[in-house]
Amino acid sequence: MSRALLRDALWRQLGLAVAVMLAAMLLLALAAHGLLRGFEQQAWRGRQAEAAEAAAASVGRYVLRAEDAIRFAGVLDGVYLEAFPDALEAILDQDDLLLELLRVDASGEILATARRGAPVLAEQFTIAEASWFREAAAGRRYLSAVQQGATPVPSLLLALPALDGGVVVARLRSETLWDAVDAFRFGEGGRAYVVDREGRLLAHSDPDRVLASFSLEGRPELAALRSAPAGRWSGAYRNFEGLEVLAATAPVGAAPAAEADTALGAPAGGGEWYVFAELPRDEAFAWSRLAWRWLTGALALLGLLTLAATAWLLAQLIWPLRLAPLGLPLSPAVATAGATEADALGQTQALSRRDIEALRGAFDDMYNRVTDIDRLTSEFLATVSHELRTPLNSVIGYAELILGGLNGPLEAEMQQDVEAIYENGQLLLRLVNDLLDLAKIEAGRLELELVRIDPAGLLEATRAANTRQLEQKGLALALEPAPDLPLIWGDPLRLQQVLDNLVSNAIKFTEAGEVRLAARREGDWLVIAVSDTGIGISEADRETIFERFRQLDGSFTRRAEGTGLGLAISRHLVRMHGGRIEVESQPGAGSTFRVLLPIEETPSHSRGLAIGTLL
Amino acid sequence: MPQPPPPPRLVVFGLSLALGLWPAACQGPSPTPEPIEAGPIALVAPPGALPEALLDGFTRATGISVALRESVEVEALLRAGEPIDLALLPTEALPGLIEDGLLAPIDHSRLPGFRRVPYSFRDLAYDPGNRYSVPLRYGISGLILRLGAVEAFPRSWAELLSPGPGGRLILPRRPREVIGAALLAGGHDANAEDPAALAAALERWRALGPRRLQVLSPGESGAEALARPGAAGLIGRAADLSAARAAGLDVSFVVPVEGGLLWIEHLVLPEAGTRPASALRLVEHLLRPDVAAELARSGSVALANTALPDALAPDLLADRAVWPELRVLRRSGMLLPLSPAGRALHASIWEQLLALLGGAGS
CATH class of the missing domain: 3.40.190.10 (Periplasmic binding protein-like II)
Incomplete structure (x- = not known):
């Protein structure tokens, strides 16, 4: 093995280890962020629902307060009001919420009025056509949108049926409602507002919005509210002020309206008012956002430090491999001949026998040191890979639980995030598993558990394991086991791994046609052939595809998904079974990988291979 | 000196992703401007109801021209699908046109002058909440x-x-x-x-x-x-x-x-209109106290506008044929x-x- 190859191998292994560590840490950060975000969202959703209900109860009290006065006025009939013309004034005086009270008979004729300030309802000459009269005369409670008129005080109309078939209508001070809603805050930026069924804004912390007759009509949150059962809904959206918020809604006064039935016959329904409790998304996800920033920042810093440390470590380990800095007992001719290996080799003709012996000793010593380094690297990889699998399995498991609805339904964006965590976690787990295998192989610690295997069952299991991938590509897998296949000695999991890898590659590189999996006996060998009609492999590539990290374009890139370790591991596993893998291919016409396994009465192969055989 | 191979691309990708995601969370929305409508407002009204001079004042104030068409068959024109942006209609025509989807809802948030419409003309049963109509004359x-x-x-x-x-x-x-x-x-x-x-x-x-x-x-x-x-x-x-x-x-x-x-006449925005924003600006203009006063003076008609008692001369307000007393209005059949x-x-x-x-x- 040349020094250049050794150096490349070290670079690859350490570089890959660093990359895997960084990717794993990034994934962990992403998972932590996603989980924290999910928990935060769930927590806020519950709190907002409670806040919306509390705000709705507060608004409901406002309505009930007015209703109490109106119901009392509804009990007073025309005769009483004629006898006591100041009766409505007395009711009005009880509560400054009331701006005007009007009692009309069933035809809309005014029986009595009372007011603070200028008359408004008392001057209406279309009472019989007014919605408030029609609704209340029909036995329904009427609540208007916020009204602005000649008087400077904005108001709401509330009308209820009277006992004698007439109607009582009141003009209510809007500001009292606004104050109640404005006082309702949760979190730092959370607030509530009230809309009616048509989406008209009735109360908001910004009264100008209400006075501008703002409506939610046409907005998605109103459509969602309308389709929600009982007016209770929660979700996330960009609100009418352009703010990303989480929100919950609650209907106003639904329960109190039921009590109203016993008094004046007002039906349930609560006047069709709804409370929106909104919390800025930034505030809701403040902790997860902060955690994400710190984690990614720390990761970036850690990544840079790791890269620097790796570069320094490699410089310490590899660059001293140059001959001169080793301080070898070379002759002056050699010592001054040049610094590079090529220079040294170029001088061999001029070397004395003693120099050649010294060089051989030096190279042996160097080889032993590099072998130690490679072994240590492999052990390091095995340890790191093992340690990575545990948290990775947790990440994948939690992601799976969240996708399965453990924390309730997910928003679309959240669903995509968690799916990304899950899929990338799986990819990373495959990579880690391959690395672990690689490390075990190179450390000579991979052992086979040999049992008698029925090859036909192995083929069936391979097909079952690749069904999803086949369906996704629209390909068929033809199984062609010969009828008289003998049993063989082998590790079923490892042989399954080899066949899965070969079939998976065949599917991956085949766009149309089919994949065939055949098995037959050829003398003392069981031959399992995986054939495809894919892109094929050139003669030059056939020499390198069994090298680690290689794919068909001969690069280290991930043009097709995969680690580039599968074939190298497969060849090693087959060799451990005493067999070999052959490949036949025509570019553009497909490939056939033949796995030859010995047919023996007793197992004679269970040895690992020495370091370097996978290169 | 030999050069080390470049670090694996996964490292670069991971770091880029980490560094790229860090500042990505601080984006805000951008407001969208309102569209501007071209061409004159197509207005249809009964003969003499809306004087040209008054509409010229609107054009001078806003730069939006108005093409007035006078007709006693305003409802028929709307039903014929004429491209009308704004129309003045009697109460009797409203529910049918609303039910047939020929009128567009009014965005009250862009009509602050509506606060000058008296309670007698608001939220009446034929158009609850004045969703489709703005009372003008009566x-x-x-x-x-x-x-x-x-x-x-x-x-x-x-x-x-x-x-x-x-x-x-x-x-x-x-x-x-x-x-x-x-x-x-x-x-x-x-x-x-x-x-x-x-x-x-x-x-x-x-x-x-x-x-x-x-x-x-x-x-x-x-x-x-x-x-x-x-x-x-x-x-x-x-x-x-x-x-x-x-x-x-x-x-x-x-x-x-x-x-x-x-009788009451209402301004409505036909669904077939192509300039609803301009038409709404004209409605707002007609609700201005000075414009309504001019309209009342020139047409000898009462306007559904609470600002008029202050904007009109007392002798005009004293004309009981134009401004009937409350008891007379209550006694009349709408x-x-x-x-x-x-x-x-x-x-x-x-x-x-x-x-x-x-x-x-x-």
Whole structure:
């Protein structure tokens, strides 16, 4: 093995280890962020629902307060009001919420009025056509949108049926409602507002919005509210002020309206008012956002430090491999001949026998040191890979639980995030598993558990394991086991791994046609052939595809998904079974990988291979 | 010195991803500008309702031109799918057009002037919440009588429609007001759809006879008809009274004891319109106190605008034909939308009346 190859191998292994560590840490950060975000969202959703209900109860009290006065006025009939013309004034005086009270008979004729300030309802000459009269005369409670008129005080109309078939209508001070809603805050930026069924804004912390007759009509949150059962809904959206918020809604006064039935016959329904409790998304996800920033920042810093440390470590380990800095007992001719290996080799003709012996000793010593380094690297990889699998399995498991609805339904964006965590976690787990295998192989610690295997069952299991991938590509897998296949000695999991890898590659590189999996006996060998009609492999590539990290374009890139370790591991596993893998291919016409396994009465192969055989 | 190979791309990718995601969370929304509509506003209104000079003022103030088309058949034009941006319609036409989806909802957040619309015109049953209409003009139809042409003023519709000697009564080409007057005379609601009540109303006109009745010819004004010999009275509005006085006639306005006929006209945005934002700006302009005052002055008509008492001269406000007292308004029968069957019945009665009087069709 040349020094250049050794150096490349070290670079690859350490570089890959660093990359895997960084990717794993990034994934962990992403998972932590996603989980924290999910928990935060769930927590806020519950709190907002409670806040919306509390705000709705507060608004409901406002309505009930007015209703109490109106119901009392509804009990007073025309005769009483004629006898006591100041009766409505007395009711009005009880509560400054009331701006005007009007009692009309069933035809809309005014029986009595009372007011603070200028008359408004008392001057209406279309009472019989007014919605408030029609609704209340029909036995329904009427609540208007916020009204602005000649008087400077904005108001709401509330009308209820009277006992004698007439109607009582009141003009209510809007500001009292606004104050109640404005006082309702949760979190730092959370607030509530009230809309009616048509989406008209009735109360908001910004009264100008209400006075501008703002409506939610046409907005998605109103459509969602309308389709929600009982007016209770929660979700996330960009609100009418352009703010990303989480929100919950609650209907106003639904329960109190039921009590109203016993008094004046007002039906349930609560006047069709709804409370929106909104919390800025930034505030809701403040902790997860902060955690994400710190984690990614720390990761970036850690990544840079790791890269620097790796570069320094490699410089310490590899660059001293140059001959001169080793301080070898070379002759002056050699010592001054040049610094590079090529220079040294170029001088061999001029070397004395003693120099050649010294060089051989030096190279042996160097080889032993590099072998130690490679072994240590492999052990390091095995340890790191093992340690990575545990948290990775947790990440994948939690992601799976969240996708399965453990924390309730997910928003679309959240669903995509968690799916990304899950899929990338799986990819990373495959990579880690391959690395672990690689490390075990190179450390000579991979052992086979040999049992008698029925090859036909192995083929069936391979097909079952690749069904999803086949369906996704629209390909068929033809199984062609010969009828008289003998049993063989082998590790079923490892042989399954080899066949899965070969079939998976065949599917991956085949766009149309089919994949065939055949098995037959050829003398003392069981031959399992995986054939495809894919892109094929050139003669030059056939020499390198069994090298680690290689794919068909001969690069280290991930043009097709995969680690580039599968074939190298497969060849090693087959060799451990005493067999070999052959490949036949025509570019553009497909490939056939033949796995030859010995047919023996007793197992004679269970040895690992020495370091370097996978290169 | 040998160079180390570049680090695996996964490292670069991971770091890029980490560094790229870090600052990615601080993006904000950007507001979208409102579209600007080109071309003049296509406006349709009854003749004389919206003076050109007043619309020119809008054009000068906003730069938006207005193409006014005057028609007595505004509803028919809307139903024909004409590209109209803004129309002035009587109450009776509203529900049918709303139900047929021919009117566009009004964005009240862009109509702050609506606060000047009095409660009497807000949120009425035919258009709850004024979702599709903005009340603009209103008034009472009563009796305009030529002093000297009648021996005694009739105090009621019933008295007016009693057979006997007397001057000629001019009827406007407004079926709801003519039929409504006869219904009130019979003690019915002005919006009655009962066939018997309608037949009785027709019979009242028939009993009066063609010698004492005349329907205005198309294009003929009430003042012109009233000025002819033998004409004693006209069922008309304050604008007719004003025109008659301007023509030098000695006339007086009477609201019969059964009540006048209360009419309201509304601005609406047809669904077929292509300039809703410009049209809404014109509506807002018409709700301005100074513009409404000018409209009231020039048209001798009441405007549904609470700012007018301060914007109009007291003598104009004192004209009870234009600005009836509250008790008169309450007593009057508001002309309301009819059911399809009621509309057909009223149309039939009107046709029969025209045939009886030899009128020149509707």
